Amino acid sequence: MPDVSCKKCGNTFYAKPNWLKRGYGKFCSINCTRLASRRGSWKACCLCKEKVYKSLKDIRRSKSGNFFCSKRCSLKWLRSKQFGRNHANWKHGKYAYRGMLLRSALSRKCKLCGRDDERILIVHHIDKNRENNKIDNLTWLCLNCHYLVHNYSEAEDQFLDSLNT
Numbered sequence: 001m002p003d004v005s006c007k008k009c010g011n012t013f014y015a016k017p018n019w020l021k022r023g024y025g026k027f028c029s030i031n032c033t034r035l036a037s038r039r040g041s042w043k044a045c046c047l048c049k050e051k052v053y054k055s056l057k058d059i060r061r062s063k064s065g066n067f068f069c070s071k072r073c074s075l076k077w078l079r080s081k082q083f084g085r086n087h088a089n090w091k092h093g094k095y096a097y098r099g100m101l102l103r104s105a106l107s108r109k110c111k112l113c114g115r116d117d118e119r120i121l122i123v124h125h126i127d128k129n130r131e132n133n134k135i136d137n138l139t140w141l142c143l144n145c146h147y148l149v150h151n152y153s154e155a156e157d158q159f160l161d162s163l164n165t
Contacts, residue, residue: 008032045069047077097133098123104135112145112159122146126163139163 004015006028015025027033040055046066054067068074084090101123102108109116111124124141125132128150141149141159148155 006032008036043067045073047073094131094133097125097130097138100133100135101138101140104138106135106138106140108140110142110145111139111162112149112155113142115142117142120144124149 002015002017002020002025003012004020004025005012007026009028009032011028013028019025027036038053038055040053040059042051043054043059044050045052045068048069050069052067052069058067066077068077082088107116108118108121110121115121120142121140122143124139124146126137126139129137145155145159149159150156
């Protein structure tokens with residue numbers, strides 16, 4: 001009976017003689033076979049320094065050259081790099097007015113009708129200049145009132161009167 005030692009872990013196991021003739025019978029289990037076929041390497045996580053196995057394909061595809069142990073570490077690193085001016089969608093701060101108004105102390109309700117459902121509130125530029133993103137030029141309007149202010153002079157007059165009071 002041919003007892004053979006595993007090339008990966010060193011355990012002895014029984015291998016059939018016809019396996020040995022064909023060149024099989026080198027590994028004791030499927031797990032050892034998989035581990036022996038790995039060609040990648042162990043890399044340290046960029047953030048937490050935990051060791052993680054990466055395949056050759058993953059190593060070749062890495063654009064930054066950094067490797068991560070989990071999605072959590074990957075996103076934490078990405079958020080630190082892609083912020084503000086470094087983000088791919090950065091538009092020179094031109095379209096950040098909604099976030100600015102959300103952070104301000106201005107109450108979140110429509111200036112004309114008083115609705116406070118945040119799902120329908122949008123930011124309106126009082127002087128209609130989208131480049132002027134000062135807080136005193138921004139206000140909340142619901143979708144309906146925003147349409148009316150931009151398309152009907154009576155609603156615009158009513159809006160301007162509500163600003164003055």
